[in-house]
Amino acid sequence: MMPDLELMGDQLGLAGKTILVVGGGAGIGERTALRLAAAGCNICVVDVAEDRAAAVAEQLLKLGVKAASVLGDVTDPETVGGVVDEAWEAIGPLDGCVTIVGMSHQAPLLDMPLDMWTLDFNLNVRHVFLLFQAVAKRMVEAGRPGALACVTSVSGRQAAPNHAAYGAAKAGLAQLVKSMAIEWAPYDIRVNAVGPGTIITPRLPDTPQRIEEVRQSGIPMRRRGTADEIAKCLLFMMSDLASYVTGHNLMADGGWMAANLKNRPGWRGP
Numbered sequence: 001m002m003p004d005l006e007l008m009g010d011q012l013g014l015a016g017k018t019i020l021v022v023g024g025g026a027g028i029g030e031r032t033a034l035r036l037a038a039a040g041c042n043i044c045v046v047d048v049a050e051d052r053a054a055a056v057a058e059q060l061l062k063l064g065v066k067a068a069s070v071l072g073d074v075t076d077p078e079t080v081g082g083v084v085d086e087a088w089e090a091i092g093p094l095d096g097c098v099t100i101v102g103m104s105h106q107a108p109l110l111d112m113p114l115d116m117w118t119l120d121f122n123l124n125v126r127h128v129f130l131l132f133q134a135v136a137k138r139m140v141e142a143g144r145p146g147a148l149a150c151v152t153s154v155s156g157r158q159a160a161p162n163h164a165a166y167g168a169a170k171a172g173l174a175q176l177v178k179s180m181a182i183e184w185a186p187y188d189i190r191v192n193a194v195g196p197g198t199i200i201t202p203r204l205p206d207t208p209q210r211i212e213e214v215r216q217s218g219i220p221m222r223r224r225g226t227a228d229e230i231a232k233c234l235l236f237m238m239s240d241l242a243s244y245v246t247g248h249n250l251m252a253d254g255g256w257m258a259a260n261l262k263n264r265p266g267w268r269g270p
């Protein structure tokens with residue numbers, strides 16, 4: 001076991017569980033796949049980047065679990081069901097699914113083109129509807145309980161200039177999670193979200209400017225979070241520690257939502 005991945009293995013109740021990790025090829029998704037595998041889960045990594053998904057699956061195999069990778073675009077309604085079937089086939093009947101897919105495209109509202117609005121809704125909320133519906137249907141048909149988790153954002157709670165589509169989509173996602181939670185609770189399927197603040201990832205690495213912005217912002221913890229800190233929250237949501245938690249949107253933001261910030265990091269003005 002890699003020592004930095006060890007976390008109460010037996011109390012998590014995850015050993016032998018089969019989990020689909022979508023967007024698992026990089027950043028928060030990669031770290032989530034590693035955390036789940038370290039807790040004993042068999043993992044199928046789905047990503048649009050086939051080489052990265054395969055490289056993560058290789059790392060997971062070294063942790064002694066079953067692992068596979070599948071190429072798939074979960075925003076495409078034509079293919080999402082097939083991706084879930086392929087994963088089910090590759091590692092066995094699913095006990096859970098985590099998707100971390102999401103991204104923001106920025107423009108002032110007065111100039112925002114419709115295709116940018118549509119892209120952010122497809123990436124950040126519609127894909128979760130398509131994916132979790134496909135997974136939950138198969139769980140219900142198979143009579144299997146399950147846990148599902150996705151990633152929202154502080155931007156779904158507080159507005160920022162140029163983030164209108166992303167913020168509205170993430171706010172919608174938090175509400176979708178509640179609806180899924182209440183409709184699927186009778187089938188013993190829990191649905192939760194984790195809402196990051198500003199997180200260091202390969203796409204958004206720490207730079208002197210970002211470090212300084214966060215110091216100046218008033219975020220109480222005065223630093224950006226790590227991909228692993230979000231992965232640990234997702235691990236919690238998938239585990240038995242969260243057995244009575246559903247419909248929740250856990251903010252992992254260094255205290256951002258608790259504070260009245262002086263300046264939002266990355267604030268560029270409208």
Ligand SMILES: NC(=O)c1ccc[n+]([C@@H]2O[C@H](COP(=O)([O-])OP(=O)(O)OC[C@H]3O[C@@H](n4cnc5c(N)ncnc54)[C@H](O)[C@@H]3O)[C@@H](O)[C@H]2O)c1
Nearest residue numbers: 023025026027028047048073074100101102153196198199
């Ligand atoms: N990084 C931050 O500061 C931050 C802050 C708040 C919220 N978030 C949210 O966290 C989540 C992950 O962010 P990240 O920065 O780690 O992302 P990332 O871009 O680093 O990783 C996303 C992964 O998903 C894959 N992917 C993208 N589109 C896909 C698709 N259609 N189908 C399958 N795979 C796809 C990518 O290839 C990549 O491997 C997102 O939902 C984002 O909105 C991030």
